Amino acid sequence: MNNDCTYCGSDVTAHDPVFVAEGVDDERQPVGRFCNYACLTAYVDEEELTSGACCRI
Known part of the structure; x- marks a missing residue:
């Protein structure tokens, strides 16, 4: 398993992952x-992972 950020590809261990x-x-x-x-x-x-998502109160 690598340490690359899923979004930008940077090494996550150099940050606050x-x-x-x-x-x-x-x-x-x-x-x-x-x-x-x-x-x-x-x-x-x-x-667009929140598209179509809603909360019901």
Whole structure:
């Protein structure tokens, strides 16, 4: 496994990294690593990962 940022390709160990995982069955599977929250936010925006998502109150 490498240490490249999923968004920008920089070495995440040189920054304050954010690791993202999702639940698969009863285990967590890594799905991304980012230099910081700025790279994570930019990735979410560019991939339109929030499109169609809504919260119900």
